[in-house]
Amino acid sequence: MTKTFDLSLEATRIGIVGLGYVGLPLAVEFGKRYPTIGYDVNKARLAELREGRDSSLEVEPEELAQSNQLAYTDTPEGLADCNVYVVTVPTPINAHRQPDLRPLESASQLLGKVIKPGCVVVFESTVYPGATEEVCIPIIEAHSGLKYNQGFFAGYSPERINPGDKEHRVTTIKKVTSGSTPEVARFVDALYASVISAGTHLASSIRVAEAAKVIENTQRDLNIALINELALIFNKLGIDTEEVLEAAGTKWNFLPFRPGLVGGHCIGVDPYYLTHKAQQIGYHPEIILAGRRLNDSMGAYVAGQVIKLMTRRCSINKDSRILILGLAFKENCPDLRNTRVVDIIQELEDYGLQCDVHDPWASPSEAEHEYGIRLIEQPTANHYDGIVLAVAHRQFVELGVDNIRAFGKPNAVLYDVKALLPRDAVDGRL
Structure with missing residues (x-):
């Protein structure tokens, strides 16, 4: 029997797990409105934040100072009083270009030890469709003794941080939200809407929100792969690629992608999460993997x-x-x-x-x-x-x-x- 969800925004106390490029800007915004604890295992990272500095250069010192309800901890006990947890740990790939879920699994184990009845865990880390409920939730259940959607609840709201971009910030990028029950989904949506000025989009399920995130960067990856392949062709033809793109770009609906190296934590990684899941269910994704091979070369x-x-x-x-x-x-x-x-x-x-x-x-x-x-x-x-x-x-x-x-x-x-x-x-x- 699903328990009625009754957490209110007024009673919200937030714990952010992971204070990197994604977690810190989010923690700062939540910390302006709600009691917020930022958790990270990197003591040096916490020390610089307490001094008002962010070495990632994503958050200015004055922004850190304005987040007057934000505190930091490197111990699980420091998260014990929270009732909403947001997981923003990395989801990299391993040497074999397979998803490396160890940071996500570790965060789930951590939360399983501190979570209490009625709490909500929202995941922001990029994953394949189904990972939240197939990987993370069972770990939390095993370590907490609580049942999913009875003792605790979950949501998924994929991160859309663009490192180094001073125009598109966490508050000015529309946020996709979702929850494990209709009541939880509405709560998660309202929570983000309270700090995201660009607004929110409430997806019908966690799996839909997961899929939406992973295809955002897969689409960009394939578009760049196309332009990279064109650059290889034009190089052999003795034609300057940039001149071709400038000419083609005079048409209103030509997409302004440019050739180059495809790295970073998102575009060069996320497609492998989707292809991993596709192969698990017996489908070999030819186009996505072809684009990845070309960009990696x-x-x-x-x-x-x-x-x-x-x-x-x-x-x-x-x-x-x-x-x-x-x-x-x-x-x-x-x-x-x-x-x-x-x-x-x-x-x-x-x-x-x-x-x-x-x-x-x-x-x-x-x-x-x-x-x-x-x-x-x-x-x-x-x-x-x-x-x-x-x-x-x-x-x-x-x-x-x-x-x-x-x-x-x-x-x-x-x-x-x-x-x-x-x-x-x-x-x-x-």
């Missing part, structure tokens, strides 16, 4: 193009050194998660070349910890045989082509992954 393609250009110019030997400008997965953002710039670096190093990597946004300690890459603080002038402009950081725009070329030797090759510089000023670009 672009780093090696760029490296190959650089090698060809250097060979033609006779500027390559065993001591050749390449400057990589940018390591983050996107411009004007310190986020290194799943950056595909590493594919270019690894491929060039496989050819025996030495790479120096410079990124004014990225954390040197994170780059070394995650990828074994030691960032250089400043490139040396007249030092490099090849330069790869991999990320369109504003600092590189401000440098301009002459100052970028000054890092290279007189016959150095300059390859522009992002079509940031004038076509006639570079030796190659996607």
Whole structure:
């Protein structure tokens, strides 16, 4: 028998599990209106937040200060007084490109130990349709002794954070919501509507909300894969891809996608969650996986193009050194998660070349910890045989082509992954 849900907004005390790119902005907004506890296992992360700093650069110090009902904890006990929990932990893939649900499973175990009768758990982490109720809920039941939709309830409201985007913020992006019963769904929708100025969209079920999220980035991935494939074709035809896209873009309904590396925690990851579930039910998703294979190959393609250009110019030997400008997965953002710039670096190093990597946004300690890459603080002038402009950081725009070329030797090759510089000023670009 399903218990009547009776939690009110006025009685809401929120616990946010995970204070990364998704969890912190949400915790800050909830903390302006509700008693909110932000939980994270990273003590250094909590220390900087308590000091009013966010190293991810998603939340400004003044915003942290305005969230006067937000506190932090790294212990499960610190979450004990909450009655609504929001899970915002990462959902990465493993080395075999299969979903890695361990962070989600750990969060579910944690909540199973602190949850009380009548509580609601809302998941925001991107998953395949069915994961919330097939994976997370049984773990909470096992550790809490409570029954789903009797002792506790659930919702799903997929995150739509765009790291580094100062225009599209958590409050200005429409929020999809859902709940495990009609009453819970209305409560979850009202809870988010109270802090999301852009409004909400109440989905009919948790599975629909999960599916909506996972196809958002799958669609973008496939669109970029199409443009990447066009870039490969046009390169063989000797046609500049950017010029073609500019011309095609004069039609009102042409979609403005550009070729490039597809990294980050969303677009390069989420499609594998959907294809994993599809294969579980006996369907082989040909188009989605084809797009993933093509996008995953672009780093090696760029490296190959650089090698060809250097060979033609006779500027390559065993001591050749390449400057990589940018390591983050996107411009004007310190986020290194799943950056595909590493594919270019690894491929060039496989050819025996030495790479120096410079990124004014990225954390040197994170780059070394995650990828074994030691960032250089400043490139040396007249030092490099090849330069790869991999990320369109504003600092590189401000440098301009002459100052970028000054890092290279007189016959150095300059390859522009992002079509940031004038076509006639570079030796190659996607």
